[in-house]
Amino acid sequence: MGFHTYDIENAAAMNDSDRFRFCSIEELLGLFEPGGTVADLGSGTGFFTQHVAAHADRLIAIDIQPAMHEWFRREGLPANVDLLTAPIGSLGLADDALDGAVSTFTFHEFNSQSAIDELARTIRPGGQIAIVDWTATGPGAEGPPTDHRYSLAEATAAVADQPFTVEVASERDETFAIGLRRDA
Numbered sequence: 001m002g003f004h005t006y007d008i009e010n011a012a013a014m015n016d017s018d019r020f021r022f023c024s025i026e027e028l029l030g031l032f033e034p035g036g037t038v039a040d041l042g043s044g045t046g047f048f049t050q051h052v053a054a055h056a057d058r059l060i061a062i063d064i065q066p067a068m069h070e071w072f073r074r075e076g077l078p079a080n081v082d083l084l085t086a087p088i089g090s091l092g093l094a095d096d097a098l099d100g101a102v103s104t105f106t107f108h109e110f111n112s113q114s115a116i117d118e119l120a121r122t123i124r125p126g127g128q129i130a131i132v133d134w135t136a137t138g139p140g141a142e143g144p145p146t147d148h149r150y151s152l153a154e155a156t157a158a159v160a161d162q163p164f165t166v167e168v169a170s171e172r173d174e175t176f177a178i179g180l181r182r183d184a
C-alpha cells in the first residue's frame with residue numbers, strides 16, 4: 001500500500017496508554033533481542049520507540065513525516081535516539097547497518113517490494129525484525145478499516161522470497177505479531 005500520512009492533528013491519540021491493549025512493551029521486547037543499532041520503522045510520535053530505545057545501544061527512529069519527528073523531539077528524545085526522515089523503501093543506510101528493527105502498527109502502510117528489499121539489504125545477517133500490526137482478519141472494531149490491512153498469511157508471504165526466516169507468527173483478534181530473522 002506504499003505509505004499513508006498520518007494526520008498530525010490526531011497524533012496525541014498515538015500516545016494514549018490504552019494502546020497497550022493491542023501491543024505491550026513486554027510483548028514487543030519478547031519478539032526480538034533489541035541490542036546494538038535498532039531501527040523503528042514508522043516511529044510516529046515515539047510512543048513505542050522510547051521504550052525500545054532503553055534496550056538498544058542506538059535507536060534510529062524512521063518516519064516519512066517530519067511533523068512526527070518534531071512531535072517526538074518536543075516530547076524529549078532519549079540520548080541514544082537519532083531521527084531519520086525517509087521512506088522505508090529508501091533508507092540511505094549502509095548494507096547490514098542494522099542489528100534489528102521493530103515496527104508497530106505501520107506494516108500496512110509501508111509494505112511494498114522496495115521496503116522489503118531495503119530491509120533485506122540493511123538488516124545484518126542474524127539480525128531480527130519484530131512487527132506488530134492490525135490484521136485483515138480482525139473485526140475492525142478499532143484501527144484502520146480491514147481492507148487497508150494485511151492478514152498474518154499475507155504479511156509472512158511478503159518475505160517468502162527474501163532472506164528471512166519467520167521465527168514467530170501469531171494472529172490474535174485485531175492484531176498479528178511476527179518475528180523475523182535475517183538469514184546468515
Ligand SMILES: C[S@@+](CC[C@H](N)C(=O)[O-])C[C@H]1O[C@@H](n2cnc3c(N)ncnc32)[C@H](O)[C@@H]1O
Pocket residue numbers: 002003004005006014041042043044045046047048062063064065068086087088089103104105106109110
Ligand atoms: C499509524 S502510525 C504508527 C506510529 C508508531 N509506530 C506507533 O505505533 O505509535 C504510522 C507511522 O508510519 C509512518 N509511515 C507510513 N508509511 C511510511 C513509510 N513508507 N516510510 C516511513 N514511514 C512511514 C507515518 O508517517 C506514521 O507516523
